[in-house]
Amino acid sequence: MMHQMPWPELALKPTAIIGVAAVGGTFTPEVLRCMAELNERPIVFALSNPTTKAECSAEEAYRHTEGRALFACGSPYPPVALDGKTFVPRQGNNSYIFPGVGLGAIASGACRITDEMFMRAAHALAQLVSAADLEQGSLYPALPRIREVSAHIAAAVARVAYDNGLSARSRPADVLGQIMAQMYEPHYSRLSA
Numbered sequence: 001m002m003h004q005m006p007w008p009e010l011a012l013k014p015t016a017i018i019g020v021a022a023v024g025g026t027f028t029p030e031v032l033r034c035m036a037e038l039n040e041r042p043i044v045f046a047l048s049n050p051t052t053k054a055e056c057s058a059e060e061a062y063r064h065t066e067g068r069a070l071f072a073c074g075s076p077y078p079p080v081a082l083d084g085k086t087f088v089p090r091q092g093n094n095s096y097i098f099p100g101v102g103l104g105a106i107a108s109g110a111c112r113i114t115d116e117m118f119m120r121a122a123h124a125l126a127q128l129v130s131a132a133d134l135e136q137g138s139l140y141p142a143l144p145r146i147r148e149v150s151a152h153i154a155a156a157v158a159r160v161a162y163d164n165g166l167s168a169r170s171r172p173a174d175v176l177g178q179i180m181a182q183m184y185e186p187h188y189s190r191l192s193a
Contacts, residue, residue: 013038014035014038015038015039015042015043016042016043016044016045017031017035017042017043017044017045017055018045018047019045019046019047019048019054019055019056020047020048021048021055022048022049023048023053023055024048024052024054024055025056026055026056027046027055027056027060027061028056029064032044032056032060032061032064032065032069033064033065035065035069036064036065036066036068036069039068040068041068041069041070041134042065042068042069042070043069043070043072043139044056044061044065044069044070044071044072045071045072045092046058046061046071046072046073046074047072047073047074047092048074049074049075050075051073051075051077054073054074054075057077058071058073058077058078058080058089059077059080059082061089062080062082062087062137063080063082067082067083067085067087067137068137069137070134070137070138070139071087071089071090071137071138072089072090072091072139073089073090073091073092074091074092074093075091076089076091077089080137085136086136087136087137087138088136088137088138088142089138090133090138090139090140090142090143091140091143092139092140095143095146096125096140096141096146096149096153097118097122097125097153099146099150099153100121100124100149100150100151100152100153100154100156100157101113101118101121101153101154101157103150103151103153103154103157103179103182103183104117104121104153104154104155104156104157104158104161104179105117105157105158106182107154107158107178107179107182108157108158108162108166108167108169109168109169110157110158110161110166110167111166111168112166113157114160114164114166116160116164117156117157117160117161120156120159120160121153121156121157124152124153124155124156125140125141125149125153127152128141128145128148128149128152147183150183151176151180151183152176154179155175155176155179158175158178158179159171162175
């Protein structure tokens with residue numbers, strides 16, 4: 001059911017709202033319904049921590065947009081069941097980008113990190129969001145995939161370094177393979193009592 005927008009003539013028609021001011025409840029039901037009126041898949045980032053300061057909860061975002069919101073949060077929220085469907089909110093966290101950027105710069109021997117590297121990192125992350133992620137209202141890959149995500153982001157960053165002469169090293173034939181070979185893999189031995 002579509003709702004009438006609370007503001008008849010909007011000067012701006014946002015596709016995304018981003019909350020970072022730590023003012024709980026800022027994204028009211030009316031604001032969320034308006035976003036759903038303006039967008040088939042409204043993007044709602046309630047990034048403030050802790051959840052008491054979040055601009056809205058995951059449940060509110062999904063409920064007031066009829067399950068169409070693509071939601072990211074600053075603090076974790078559990079999955080939301082709505083109208084027989086389960087939505088999985090994911091945290092909008094720098095752990096998705098920065099480890100991969102650092103790994104790519106180190107693995108390639110980059111002499112500096114550029115804006116283009118961050119843009120390529122963002123594009124690599126976006127490519128790793130699956131149709132299943134989007135279907136459940138998630139804008140990020142599942143956190144258990146973080147090593148895979150970091151490897152792909154690192155490869156994207158390293159390619160920029162190699163392509164733009166920011167590395168004194170030769171570009172390997174398999175950039176992703178070279179990155180994965182350099183990733184630390186923690187293995188712990190069991191201690192006997």
